[in-house]
Amino acid sequence: MVLLKVKFPFQRRVKVAQGLWLLSWLATVSGAFIFTLGIFLKSELRKRSEVMDNTEIHAVPNTLIIVGLASVVINFFAGRICQDSLDVARFPRWRGFMVPYFAGAALLALLMLVAVIMSYAMKGNLEESLKIGLKNGIRFYKDTDTPGRCFQKQTIDLLQMEFQCCGNTNFKDWFEVQWISNRYLDYSCKEVKDRIKSNVDGRYLVDGVPFSCCNPSSPRPCIQHQMTNNSAHYNYDYTTEELNVYRRGCREALVSYYMGLMNTIGVVVLLFFLIQMGVLVSLRYLQTAMDGVVGQENTECETEGYILEKGVKETIKLTIQKIAKIFQPNQVQNEQAESAPGTAG
Amino acid sequence: MAVLKVKFTKTKRCKLAQILWILNWISVITGIILFSLGLFLKVEIRKKNEIMYNREIHSVPNMLIAVGVIACGINFLGGKICYDCSDSNKFHRWKLIMLPYIICTFFFTFCVLVGALMCYTMKNELEESLYLGLKEALKFYKDTDIPGRCFLKKTVDLLQMEFRCCGNNGFRDWFEIQWISMRYLDVSNKEVQDRLKSNVDGKYLMDSVPFSCCNIYSPRPCIQHQLTNNSAHYSYEFQTEELNVWMTGCRQALLEYYMQIMQSIGFTVLIIWLFELSVLTGVRYLQTALENVLLQGDPDSESEGWLLENGFVETARTNFNIIKNLGKSNQINATRHYKAPE
Numbered sequence: 124m125v126l127l128k129v130k131f132p133f134q135r136r137v138k139v140a141q142g143l144w145l146l147s148w149l150a151t152v153s154g155a156f157i158f159t160l161g162i163f164l165k166s167e168l169r170k171r172s173e174v175m176d177n178t179e180i181h182a183v184p185n186t187l188i189i190v191g192l193a194s195v196v197i198n199f200f201a202g203r204i205c206q207d208s209l210d211v212a213r214f215p216r217w218r219g220f221m222v223p224y225f226a227g228a229a230l231l232a233l234l235m236l237v238a239v240i241m242s243y244a245m246k247g248n249l250e251e252s253l254k255i256g257l258k259n260g261i262r263f264y265k266d267t268d269t270p271g272r273c274f275q276k277q278t279i280d281l282l283q284m285e286f287q288c289c290g291n292t293n294f295k296d297w298f299e300v301q302w303i304s305n306r307y308l309d310y311s312c313k314e315v316k317d318r319i320k321s322n323v324d325g326r327y328l329v330d331g332v333p334f335s336c337c338n339p340s341s342p343r344p345c346i347q348h349q350m351t352n353n354s355a356h357y358n359y360d361y362t363t364e365e366l367n368v369y370r371r372g373c374r375e376a377l378v379s380y381y382m383g384l385m386n387t388i389g390v391v392v393l394l395f396f397l398i399q400m401g402v403l404v405s406l407r408y409l410q411t412a413m414d415g416v417v418g419q420e421n422t423e424c425e426t427e428g429y430i431l432e433k434g435v436k437e438t439i440k441l442t443i444q445k446i447a448k449i450f451q452p453n454q455v456q457n458e459q460a461e462s463a464p465g466t467a468g
Numbered sequence: 469m470a471v472l473k474v475k476f477t478k479t480k481r482c483k484l485a486q487i488l489w490i491l492n493w494i495s496v497i498t499g500i501i502l503f504s505l506g507l508f509l510k511v512e513i514r515k516k517n518e519i520m521y522n523r524e525i526h527s528v529p530n531m532l533i534a535v536g537v538i539a540c541g542i543n544f545l546g547g548k549i550c551y552d553c554s555d556s557n558k559f560h561r562w563k564l565i566m567l568p569y570i571i572c573t574f575f576f577t578f579c580v581l582v583g584a585l586m587c588y589t590m591k592n593e594l595e596e597s598l599y600l601g602l603k604e605a606l607k608f609y610k611d612t613d614i615p616g617r618c619f620l621k622k623t624v625d626l627l628q629m630e631f632r633c634c635g636n637n638g639f640r641d642w643f644e645i646q647w648i649s650m651r652y653l654d655v656s657n658k659e660v661q662d663r664l665k666s667n668v669d670g671k672y673l674m675d676s677v678p679f680s681c682c683n684i685y686s687p688r689p690c691i692q693h694q695l696t697n698n699s700a701h702y703s704y705e706f707q708t709e710e711l712n713v714w715m716t717g718c719r720q721a722l723l724e725y726y727m728q729i730m731q732s733i734g735f736t737v738l739i740i741w742l743f744e745l746s747v748l749t750g751v752r753y754l755q756t757a758l759e760n761v762l763l764q765g766d767p768d769s770e771s772e773g774w775l776l777e778n779g780f781v782e783t784a785r786t787n788f789n790i791i792k793n794l795g796k797s798n799q800i801n802a803t804r805h806y807k808a809p810e
Contacts, residue, residue, distance in 0.1 A: 267687035280684040284629060307688045309702035334682040334690045339625035342612035343652045345679040357654035 126431040131412040133423040139412075140205045143405045147202040150402050151195055153395045158191025160388050167384065171377065173278050176255035179248055183385060186238040187392070193231045194399060200224065201406050208413050211422045221410055228403050235396045242389035246382055253374045257291040264333070265304040280335040286380065288373035289336035294350075296372075301326040302333060332368055341366040404430070470774035476757040478768050484757075485554035488750045492547035495747055498740045499539030502580075505733050506532025512729060516722065518623050521600035528590050528730075531583045532737070539580070539744070542573055546751060557767075559758050566755045573748050580741040587734030594726055598719045602636045609678070610649040625680040633721035634681035634714040639695075641717075646671040647678060677713055686711040749775070 131139070165184035172178070207213040260279050266272040283289055290296035308315050308327055319325050330351045337345035346367050349355040408428040415426030431438050476484070510529035513520075549566065552558035605624050608617040628634055635641035653660050653672055664670050675696040682690035691712050694700040757773035764771060776783050 273687075276687070277684050284684075303689050304687075307702055312702075334679040334692070335684070337679040339622045339629070339680065342618075342621070342649075344648050347679070357652055357657075 125427075125429045126434060128427055128429045129408060130425060131408070131428050132425045136409065136412055136416075136426075137209060139405055139409050140209050143205040143402065143409060144202055146398070146402050146405065147198045147205065150198040150395075150398050151202070153398060154191050154194030154198055156191075157187055157194065157392060157395055160391065161185070161187030161191055164384060164388060168381070171282070173274070174253060174256040174260050174282060174373075174377070176252045176259070180245055180252060180381075183238065183241050183245060186234060186241060187388065190231065190234050190238055190392070193227075193234070194395075197224075197228050197231055198399075198402060201402050204406060205409060208409050211413075211416055214413050215417055217410075225403070225407070228399075232396065232399060232403070235392055235399065239389045239392050239396070242385040242392070245385075246378065249381060250374065250378050253377055254291065257374055261291060261296055261300050261302070264300070264302045267304065268306065280333065282373060282377075283333070283335040283369070286373060286376040287338075287369050288371045288376040289332060289369040290372055291374050292372040293370065294332050294336055294368050297332045297336070298328065298330050301328060303327060303329070336368040338366055338369050343367075470772070471776040471779060473772050473774045474753060475770055476753075476773050477770050481754070481757055481761075481771075482554045484750060484754050485550050488550040488747065488754060489547055489554075491747045491750065492543045492550055495543035495744060496540050496547065498743060499536050499541075499543055501536070502539055502583075502737065502740060503533055503536030505736065506530070506534075506536055509729065509733060512726070516627075518620070519601045519605045519627065519718075519722075520597045521604065522593075522597040525590070525593055525597055528583075528586050531579075531586060532733070535576075535579055535583050538576060539740075542569075542576060543744075543747070545569065546573070546747070550751065550754065553754055553758060559762070563759070563762070566751075570748065570752055570755060573744075573751070577741060577744050577748060580737065580744060584734050584737035584741055587730045587737065590730060591723070591727060595719070595723055598722055599636065602719055606636060606641060606645055606647070609645070609647045612649065613651065625678065627718060627722075628678070628680040628714070631718060631721040631725065632683075632714050633716045633718035634677060635717055636719050637717040638715065639677050639681055639713050642677045642681070643673065643675050646673060648672060648674075681713040683711050683714050688712075 161184045164187065165181065168175070168181060168184065204217050207217065260275050260282075263269070263272040263275040264279055265276070267276050305327075310316065315327065318327050318329070322328060329348065331348040332350065334345070334347060337347065346356055346359065346364075350368075351361050353359055353361055407430055411430075411432075412426045412428035415428075416422055416424065433441070506529045509532065510526060513525060513529065546569070549562050549569065552562060605620050608614075608620045609624055610621070611617040612621050650672075655661065655664075660672065663672050663674070667673060674693070676693040677695065679690070679692060682692065691701055691704065691709075695713075696706050698704055698706055752775055753773040755773075756775075756777075757771050760771035760773070761767060761769065778786070
């Protein structure tokens, strides 16, 4: 019982072949576009890799790159096949190629769906990675003399200025960390000694933030130090002041930036998936229709095209049997080999 | 005695016409490039017009835009002419227009050259404008409550952060102006009153800079206040400290940025000028060759092409005489009219 049978007179075959040729070129260009999107996303993630704890999120751009490359190849072949399909002499040479081709195309379609799902589902992963990465970045902000960490200050400052954010969750993260290096603290000063003694770890904690947290839109010059002390500054109320430093945390800023990118890319890949399915379905119909033409005298006769020759369940059974046969010949040979020494002996 | 005479067979003429057709179309594209370069420069200057005193330094970009548009038009016409010139019959249509066209294009290439040179000479005008504009912007930094100036603080802060500069000539410019608004100064405080009294204008001057001057590459947290006071900060020496705040002045930083853009644009325009000149030379040769063919009468024969029929001096003399005679013919008419009433 054939699946989705359609009659194909000669004219319809020609039209399908022409339409498919155009569509396959469109799909090739889209595949190249997806490839460049993957490269772009990877480079954006790489730029901020210093504040990310792990590189698991790179699975998304890697998948996009593979999808892009594979689709360019598959659609290129689709174009060649449909070009040859109008010439009955040249079409038969693609016969042996069709089964592995459709298997590869099915794999590509699956990979595309996986990419779309990943671009929405990996938000939690990204957030965790940024949480740990930013925590470390803020902790090592002061270590500008420790090799391997000396760039953290610069990275965090640039990040806070570019994304207009402050700290991990918000600016209060800076109150819990010593972000002034011991090299610049005067230990003979009483105030410094008091502060260091005031907490268990002996850290110099202040209610101040680095200059990169300052908001240029504030009408007054930036108040970075003694932020919670209203009496230290004239006409200043800590609880109502909103324009002084950036209120948003850098984790939230970065997550929203990257999720924006990945969601847009996910929508584009979904559209591309629809185009790709169109190409594959048309190609299957064209192939089955042409199979009917080969061997006939009148090449302009009407033939039938279908998706599957037998129903879905039967096709799956046959496929499993075929795969089983590939392993079975070894079994039969082994049995014969076992019985042969017996007869010989 | 013709200048740079070259013999042209019929096939050579046809080939020249075809090549010139293609080159003219390429020139249309270069005209579009000129136009877009002018537009780009205009946009870049506009982006920073809040800190420029003279908001109309638009002479160079306007020139480039105009030259680009005219180049497109001229080369489009040139393309049509050269396309028709490959056939000697169609040449009749363009015979009368070609010489004026060549003269116009010759003067136009001067405009392209002037455009290129202007790119390099704009520096002084720009520097003056930036100096005065930045001075004003720094003066009004504190006026975030006065309409018309309320955005200057944000503009200057973003400028200093983006171009990694501080002040007009250097960070000391901030020491000479009051950049903290009176709204945030506790005038009842004795220290504030002392500072206000300490200078003639009653300004609250400090040896501090805004946060946007801070250098991100400094190993220590930024020291913005009491910059000249070594004892106010631990392990700090004002004279040797170079990484604390940005040392470049914003005028110099902006000037370098704009001069870089202008130099690349100027270089591109010079190359386009050379290209236009070579296309013009080709068209001149084609015109003289085709005219000589017409004079000889046989469209398939060989003819000569040149840049000028006689030498430079003779041509200059002839043209000068023509212009003089134009003036003279008016004089003779005037005397005739004067005599008539008698």
